[in-house]
Amino acid sequence: MRQTKFMACGLLAAGVLLAYSGGAWAEASDKVWPLVKEAFFAGKTIEESPLIRLEGPRRAESGAQVPITLTVDKSLSDADAIKKIYIIVDANPIPLAATYYFTAATGKPQLSTRIRMETDSYIHAIGETADGKLYMTAIAIRAAGGCGGTVDGNDAEIRAVAGKIKMNVESPVKFGDATAATFIIRHPMRTGLQRDLVSQGYVPAFYIQKAVFTYNNKPVMNVDFGVGTSEDPYLRFNFVPEGPGALEVKADDNEGKSFTKQLEVNG
């Protein structure tokens, strides 16, 4: 399964190159999206929707840490709620940066994160309802060099601190209302595309692939991370705590390690 997924990415990268070779350079290309769409949503219809909004810089200051904010102007308690959002960076070698799965406790989704961008690209946010209907929005961001290149530092030291979590809830908390939580987990998020100077090959992918957030043991949000999410994955997201309790997260890396953190929320 994983094999197929990565092959699809390889093919996609070839297609991206092809789409780029026409023009001299620059500006996010809208020729890439049809290829990406076929790879992820073959044969499906995706409707543009004003309910999904993406914000980000017009030109990224750093391709390694591009801040974006997603809002969905529809509550998860609605019958036709958007349950799931894919964040796709069209021109990245591995385009799927993250998938977010919402629950009733998410309220109206609003979340900020930081992503990697290898070059100028459209970012697509694709929303999916419970019955599989697809909606989307897209923004163009100019950027350079966030995916390959540097793997620096001492591997043992990096691994020793990997998985450390910081979590915070903005106070004062109003129970029953949207509350902003911040989550950061220390991790190199190695893409598998970075050069290994010793072996002359590539450093294997090493990344946080999943985070599960619960409040008083009830699901709040699940995230599938890809390596398009920046080093030290950062999330700031809204959720609705019904009363005092504990916000918990469990994060898993692709090597089978799990990391947890619990935060008391007392109004």
Next chain:
Amino acid sequence: MIKTLISLFALILFAGSALATPLAIEQAGPGIYVHHGVLEDLAEGYHGDICNVSFIVGSKGIAVIDTGGSFNTGQQLHEAIRKISPLPILYVINTHVHPDHIFGNAAFVQDKPAFVGHARLADAMERHRETYMRINQTWLGDGFAGSEIIKPTQVVQDSLELDLGDRKLQLTAYPAAHTNTDVTVLDSKTSTLWTGDLLFVERTPSIDGDIKGWIDVISKLKTVPAMQAVPGHGPVVKAWQTALDNEQRYLSILLNDIRASIKKGEVMESAMGTAAASEKDKWALFSIINRRNVNTVYPALEWE
């Protein structure tokens, strides 16, 4: 066929070098020559000539300090050197890994100098190779032709002395500061200090290493017995201590403002618009470079 191609290529190279316009040069002391790059961002609208490139002429030969952002700029520097001295080019020193300082190296390969840099420079060049080649090709187009990564053949671990005959050069390597490959050069004859990008004058300092390390290194630099300094960008300064003070002030304000923002639980995007705002009118290209600095430094400081 291959022979024809090679001779054609040689012809193009020859024609190129014969046509290269020598860079404009300022003499900053006996045997010291500096070319000042133009004030452009390292991005769109960049033409490969934004940093200071210098050469020092001794009785035995010449040392070049940084070579510009393309083979073309390196060739123009080479032409400028040959208008002043026919002596052999013994050393080509790179003050750090950044592409605006290293891509002219290729224009000096024919002189068979020792290429000199920080002990970590070769690795850093290799790590950045793919990205640097691709984005500089994008920015410079045909103007990037012939540019390649040329790694150091002689490294500076802590310090290194180079002999130009009637003058000696003292090279010093630093821990992570502006980058993790910073080297300075002190000329014994004129007490001139080449800081590389450890010192920016007028242009907003840009951070690609360790902001705290850089603030510390500035304190060390202030103790160097120099009469004047050639920064990585900007004019040669006699009041170089004041220039270092200015830079240290900017970096300290930036560091404090980012720390305060993290403590308040703000999002990085808001700090990108507000951090170090009091320095806005004191530096060139501030709105572009300061935002980039915040974007680079902020995620690392979240783990203090």
